[in-house]
Amino acid sequence: MGDYAYAAPATVDSTVELLSSSASSGTRTQVLAGGTDVLVQMRSIDRGPRLIVDVKQLAETNVLSIGEDEIYIGAAIASAILNENAELKSKLPGLIESADLIGSTQIQGRATIGGNLCNSSPAGDTIPALIANSAVCHIVGADGERDVPVEDFVTGVGTNCMADHEFLLGLRVPAPKGNTGDAYLRFIPRTEMDIAVAGAGVRVTLDDSGTCTAARVGIGAVAPTPLLVPEAGDALIGTQVDEEALNAAAAACSAAASPITDKRGTVEYRIKVVGVLCKRAGAIARDRAKAR
Amino acid sequence: MAKVHVSTTVNGQPMDVLVEPNDSLLDTLRDGLGLTGTKEGCATGDCGACSVMLDGRLVCSCLVLGAEAEGKTIDTIEGVADGDGLHVVQQKFLEHAALQCGICTPGFIVAAKALLERDPNPDETTIRYWLAGNLCRCTGYDKIVRAVQDAANELASPA
Numbered sequence: 001m002g003d004y005a006y007a008a009p010a011t012v013d014s015t016v017e018l019l020s021s022s023a024s025s026g027t028r029t030q031v032l033a034g035g036t037d038v039l040v041q042m043r044s045i046d047r048g049p050r051l052i053v054d055v056k057q058l059a060e061t062n063v064l065s066i067g068e069d070e071i072y073i074g075a076a077i078a079s080a081i082l083n084e085n086a087e088l089k090s091k092l093p094g095l096i097e098s099a100d101l102i103g104s105t106q107i108q109g110r111a112t113i114g115g116n117l118c119n120s121s122p123a124g125d126t127i128p129a130l131i132a133n134s135a136v137c138h139i140v141g142a143d144g145e146r147d148v149p150v151e152d153f154v155t156g157v158g159t160n161c162m163a164d165h166e167f168l169l170g171l172r173v174p175a176p177k178g179n180t181g182d183a184y185l186r187f188i189p190r191t192e193m194d195i196a197v198a199g200a201g202v203r204v205t206l207d208d209s210g211t212c213t214a215a216r217v218g219i220g221a222v223a224p225t226p227l228l229v230p231e232a233g234d235a236l237i238g239t240q241v242d243e244e245a246l247n248a249a250a251a252a253c254s255a256a257a258s259p260i261t262d263k264r265g266t267v268e269y270r271i272k273v274v275g276v277l278c279k280r281a282g283a284i285a286r287d288r289a290k291a292r
Numbered sequence: 293m294a295k296v297h298v299s300t301t302v303n304g305q306p307m308d309v310l311v312e313p314n315d316s317l318l319d320t321l322r323d324g325l326g327l328t329g330t331k332e333g334c335a336t337g338d339c340g341a342c343s344v345m346l347d348g349r350l351v352c353s354c355l356v357l358g359a360e361a362e363g364k365t366i367d368t369i370e371g372v373a374d375g376d377g378l379h380v381v382q383q384k385f386l387e388h389a390a391l392q393c394g395i396c397t398p399g400f401i402v403a404a405k406a407l408l409e410r411d412p413n414p415d416e417t418t419i420r421y422w423l424a425g426n427l428c429r430c431t432g433y434d435k436i437v438r439a440v441q442d443a444a445n446e447l448a449s450p451a
């Protein structure tokens with residue numbers, strides 16, 4: 001069994017060493033970012049003792065850089081800090097909106113995009129927006145660093161591809177170029193503080209004539225993991241992202257969904273709603289791309 | 293369990309405290325430091341009764357570990373009044389009867405003060421969204437919103 005313990009190593013190397021040694025000694029270990037999932041789980045469904053490894057004090061997890069080609073979001077950066085960054089918000093409004101949807105002001109002060117992704121819930125709001133933006137997970141562990149596309153990261157309900165000795169340093173998001181726009185929409189029964197019934201993130205790039213040259217669509221809460229829907233992106237490429245193209249993308253999202261029925265919505269409802277959200281988010285992403 | 297030694301600053305005072313590794317900051321404030329003004333409504337981040345400022349940012353102390361307070365600055369409801377002089381937000385809560393049982397009040401006051409420090413002139417929608425993570429089972433919220441609006445007015449043009 002063992003006891004609870006807390007550690008906040010000062011370097012990435014010592015963090016990896018600690019994760020590796022506790023993995024090999026069979027100590028249950030959990031990485032801590034904002035704690036808005038970890039502490040709730042510790043108080044409810046999962047009280048078992050563990051070593052908690054806080055990664056917020058590392059310089060590497062606090063990097064926020066907006067480069068020509070890449071935007072890097074460190075795994076420890078709270079949503080409120082992202083939201084206060086006007087340049088980031090103007091470049092990736094959809095992704096930042098998806099993070100802003102998480103919880104209240106108080107939750108925003110702690111919750112991270114990295115934690116939302118690593119918690120790997122089917123309904124994690126930032127994940128479809130990350131997928132739409134072709135974001136890549138920057139992971140470090142005993143075997144060094146590796147990059148994994150977000151759509152390949154989540155492997156099941158609450159599980160992901162990281163080994164026990166690994167943790168997430170940050171997310172690499174290709175910087176939007178030219179006429180590029182993104183958007184994320186979710187549907188919840190309330191207006192605030194609830195879990196998505198369905199969600200859709202879209203990023204499109206248009207040429208000077210308004211023709212779509214690149215498009216990615218991610219959907220959430222309608223399958224065991226958030227999904228990239230290549231057919232939905234393909235339905236937009238080569239079009240003016242008009243009604244007809246958006247309807248085709250919506251149909252592709254509905255076809256890709258394999259949801260469950262629960263108190264928030266039925267299978268049929270979720271399949272329908274995820275398409276509607278894709279259509280609406282696609283129109284917002286298109287308008288944002290045009291306005292650039 | 294091996295206790296963790298934490299050195300932190302609470303309401304401007306340096307403090308040292310031993311915490312269990314799984315204690316929340318709320319546990320540490322209330323049980324370790326005897327600062328019982330901060331309340332526990334849910335312990336799961338939903339109600340905001342436990343709101344405190346952590347390095348100048350509004351957070352739920354029930355979702356922070358006590359151990360995470362090491363080297364940090366924490367401001368709680370106990371530090372809001374200046375001696376016997378109430379803060380204007382506290383004064384306006386009294387004048388508008390923006391509380392009944394009072395369990396939610398410390399959290400609302402800490403949160404409302406944080407709002408007015410960053411946005412001295414919030415409209416009603418801004419106030420309601422900012423305070424959406426603070427739940428009240430008694431007042432119905434209207435009086436709370438009026439109190440915050442009135443506090444903003446008072447701060448803008450002191451009587």
Ligand SMILES: Cc1cc2nc3c(=O)[nH]c(=O)nc-3n(C[C@H](O)[C@H](O)[C@H](O)COP(=O)(O)OP(=O)(O)OC[C@H]3O[C@@H](n4cnc5c(N)ncnc54)[C@H](O)[C@@H]3O)c2cc1C
Nearest residue numbers: 033034035036037038103112115116118119124125168337
């Ligand atoms: C009141 C309330 C409302 C909420 N509303 C929403 C909502 O609307 N939408 C939504 O999607 N979520 C919501 N959440 C859930 C939660 O806030 C988010 O998932 C949040 O983004 C988690 O981030 P965190 O930094 O707090 O993660 P933590 O709790 O620190 O960690 C979450 C998980 O990820 C792991 N982890 C974190 N960081 C790393 C890392 N760098 N490397 C490896 N593993 C890591 C942890 O071990 C843990 O398993 C809500 C939570 C609360 C309490």
Ligand code: FES
Nearest residue numbers: 333334335340354
């Ligand atoms: S006690 Fe912390 S939010 Fe309810």
Ligand code: FES
Nearest residue numbers: 392393428429430
């Ligand atoms: S006054 Fe009783 S909960 Fe708000």
